[in-house]
Amino acid sequence: MAISLFTTLPFLSPTTTIFTLSTILTNSTTRYHFSTITMNSTTTTTSAASSSSLQHVPEQDSNEMERFANVTFQRYTSNSTKRNGNGTAIVWFRNDLRVLDNEALYKAWLSSQTILPVYCVDPRLFATTYHFGFQKTGALRAQFLVECLADLRKNLMNRGLNLLIQLGKPEDVIPSLAKAYGAHTVYAQKETCSEELNVERSVSRCLQQVGEPSDESVGGARSLNNHPKLEFVWGTTMYHRDDLPFDVTCLPDVYTQFRKTVEAKCAVRSSIKLPASLGPPAPVEDWGSIPSMEQLGLCSQNVSKGMKFVGGETAGLSRIYDYFWKKDLLKVYKETRNGMLGSDYSTKFSPWLASGSLSPRLIHDEVKRYENERQANSSTYWVLFELIWRDYFRFLSVKYGNSLFHIGGPRNVQRNWSQDKKLFESWRDGCTGYPLIDANMKELSTTGFMSNRGRQIVCSFLVRDMGIDWRMGAEWFETCLLDYDPCSNYGNWTYGSGVGNDPREDRYFSVPKQAQTYDPEGEYVAYWLPQLLTIPREKRNFPGSLYIRQVVPLKFGTTGRNNKEETSLGGARRRYDRRWNRN
Ligand SMILES: Cc1cc2nc3c(=O)[nH]c(=O)nc-3n(C[C@H](O)[C@H](O)[C@H](O)COP(=O)(O)OP(=O)(O)OC[C@H]3O[C@@H](n4cnc5c(N)ncnc54)[C@H](O)[C@@H]3O)c2cc1C
Numbered sequence: 166m167a168i169s170l171f172t173t174l175p176f177l178s179p180t181t182t183i184f185t186l187s188t189i190l191t192n193s194t195t196r197y198h199f200s201t202i203t204m205n206s207t208t209t210t211t212s213a214a215s216s217s218s219l220q221h222v223p224e225q226d227s228n229e230m231e232r233f234a235n236v237t238f239q240r241y242t243s244n245s246t247k248r249n250g251n252g253t254a255i256v257w258f259r260n261d262l263r264v265l266d267n268e269a270l271y272k273a274w275l276s277s278q279t280i281l282p283v284y285c286v287d288p289r290l291f292a293t294t295y296h297f298g299f300q301k302t303g304a305l306r307a308q309f310l311v312e313c314l315a316d317l318r319k320n321l322m323n324r325g326l327n328l329l330i331q332l333g334k335p336e337d338v339i340p341s342l343a344k345a346y347g348a349h350t351v352y353a354q355k356e357t358c359s360e361e362l363n364v365e366r367s368v369s370r371c372l373q374q375v376g377e378p379s380d381e382s383v384g385g386a387r388s389l390n391n392h393p394k395l396e397f398v399w400g401t402t403m404y405h406r407d408d409l410p411f412d413v414t415c416l417p418d419v420y421t422q423f424r425k426t427v428e429a430k431c432a433v434r435s436s437i438k439l440p441a442s443l444g445p446p447a448p449v450e451d452w453g454s455i456p457s458m459e460q461l462g463l464c465s466q467n468v469s470k471g472m473k474f475v476g477g478e479t480a481g482l483s484r485i486y487d488y489f490w491k492k493d494l495l496k497v498y499k500e501t502r503n504g505m506l507g508s509d510y511s512t513k514f515s516p517w518l519a520s521g522s523l524s525p526r527l528i529h530d531e532v533k534r535y536e537n538e539r540q541a542n543s544s545t546y547w548v549l550f551e552l553i554w555r556d557y558f559r560f561l562s563v564k565y566g567n568s569l570f571h572i573g574g575p576r577n578v579q580r581n582w583s584q585d586k587k588l589f590e591s592w593r594d595g596c597t598g599y600p601l602i603d604a605n606m607k608e609l610s611t612t613g614f615m616s617n618r619g620r621q622i623v624c625s626f627l628v629r630d631m632g633i634d635w636r637m638g639a640e641w642f643e644t645c646l647l648d649y650d651p652c653s654n655y656g657n658w659t660y661g662s663g664v665g666n667d668p669r670e671d672r673y674f675s676v677p678k679q680a681q682t683y684d685p686e687g688e689y690v691a692y693w694l695p696q697l698l699t700i701p702r703e704k705r706n707f708p709g710s711l712y713i714r715q716v717v718p719l720k721f722g723t724t725g726r727n728n729k730e731e732t733s734l735g736g737a738r739r740r741y742d743r744r745w746n747r748n
């Protein structure tokens with residue numbers, strides 16, 4: 166899809182900058198191009214059986230969402246802290262697009278008299294992925310982001326602030342704003358992967374150029390006094406980095422060790438309660454508009470089937486309300502979490518967590534409240550168990566740096582990988598001839614979401630049955646996923662491809678076995694591949710010549726039942742499956 170010029174939004178006069186993609190993106194990193202890569206927006210079916218089955222997540226209308234969210238806003242608000250700062254502080258919003266439990270916002274409020282909240286629409290996020298030239302942010306995630314920004318602005322306005330939205334690189338935007346408004350500090354959430362760390366370094370460097378010239382000269386050049394400080398806060402994980410019982414560079418390599426140690430030795434902090442009023446805002450003439458898809462260089466993609474996630478903190482809080490309190494699903498999460506169809510088998514918190522519209526600590530607080538007010542059982546614990554996986558991948562990215570993205574992974578495993586374009590495209594487009602793979606891939610490109618079960622199966626199929634370079638899969642997920650997060654995505658891909666730091670290498674997911682266990686009636690595959698609806702239920706996952714040709718044989722046999730090779734390898738395969746199941 167062609168990326169058009171970035172059109173200019175009405176900027177503030179002191180910092181007005183006109184950007185075009187060609188000026189901003191001077192160093193394209195694309196090394197490999199597929200001629201036919203597009204978001205697969207035409208894969209949705211128009212059959213009567215499926216076209217009416219769009220499900221909003223959360224399912225409430227906007228008034229109801231507002232009501233639910235307001236209750237939560239009130240619960241996590243406190244007016245007991247006294248503000249004692251001076252001047253202006255900037256909050257540079259990144260992947261923390263929320264008001265509740267936002268430490269950067271809280272610190273900015275405490276340390277200032279006025280706050281300038283800013284979001285920079287960084288054009289690099291709308292360029293291409295590193296190796297294979299896919300869109301870095303697909304249309305569905307971009308739409309979700311746009312919704313998050315609109316909602317953040319609304320929630321900030323409800324607290325007496327606003328959100329300044331600027332198109333441009335943070336290292337260009339933030340220092341010039343700091344200068345124009347005489348800000349003493351810029352607060353932002355700390356990130357951990359190199360793309361984000363490079364931006365942090367650039368912002369820091371450029372902020373040092375802002376300030377009053379001093380009388381001293383350094384190396385012949387005049388130095389600057391009082392340049393604005395850049396202060397980062399840690400906010401991405403449930404367990405705070407500073408509370409870990411080990412230095413993050415000594416993180417245990419095996420998840421279970423990590424989990425047991427943190428569970429035994431540290432506590433999750435309560436979420437931070439902000440005051441009801443955070444104003445006044447800095448005096449801004451024009452706060453800028455929420456970018457349109459065209460301004461982002463993308464074509465809108467409508468979700469016509471499956472789940473349509475609504476972006477923003479209000480929607481995220483409503484989903485907590487819906488899943489925990491209204492439908493009371495938290496108490497059965499452990500039994501349902503391996504599902505694939507519909508919205509209720511798992512929490513669906515991930516898109517809001519990835520954008521920072523929900524804080525993991527707030528979810529933790531709500532789980533604890535549920536345990537006190539309703540019941541505590543293995544399901545209520547299991548949501549926290551899964552959130553610890555998320556923490557683990559985040560901390561791993563600190564320990565292992567860029568090796569998380571390298572083909573050999575953190576352990577630098579040497580293996581021959583194929584980059585066969587045709588095979589990859591059949592996987593990407595959901596045309597492999599295996600209904601379970603194809604249905605999952607169609608769900609991903611149509612909605613931006615895929616269940617955890619589905620992700621594990623399609624990952625195993627790509628790397629084990631097709632032998633394809635796992636980074637191609639990871640980059641395609643990077644394009645499509647609403648919940649894309651570099652640590653969880655690349656962490657899970659390295660893990661599933663046997664190049665992760667966990668020493669167990671061979672995680673094979675047998676497609677027939679998975680189909681029998683998790684979609685025995687073929688409901689999931691028939692939902693996404695309606696041509697299978699006419700086939701008897703038990704055959705939908707094994708349709709033979711009634712479906713398209715299989716592009717590769719399976720490593721351990723192609724049928725679900727009565728397969729000799731499978732039977733003989735069943736024990737080994739069950740072990741592989743168990744390892745992946747993790748419970
Ligand atoms: C190949 C692959 C790629 C993935 N890429 C991402 C990604 O980019 N972003 C992302 O958030 N998750 C990713 N996951 C993890 C997981 O699939 C999703 O977090 C989960 O499916 C989201 O649905 P949910 O919110 O309903 O999860 P639930 O089952 O309700 O779990 C609750 C929360 O726990 C966390 N969680 C659960 N499982 C994992 C896991 N394996 N790793 C990390 N966190 C987990 C998520 O934050 C999730 O929202 C990936 C998994 C695989 C196998």
Ligand SMILES: Nc1ncnc2c1ncn2[C@@H]1O[C@H](COP(=O)(O)OP(=O)(O)OP(=O)(O)O)[C@@H](O)[C@H]1O
Pocket residue numbers: 295358359360361567568570571651
């Ligand atoms: N947020 C992110 N999302 C996706 N990919 C990321 C992110 N942050 C870093 N990366 C990836 O990290 C890698 C960094 O590039 P590269 O491996 O060339 O750097 P490097 O570690 O300096 O290389 P080397 O040290 O081997 O010379 C790229 O693959 C890049 O896409």
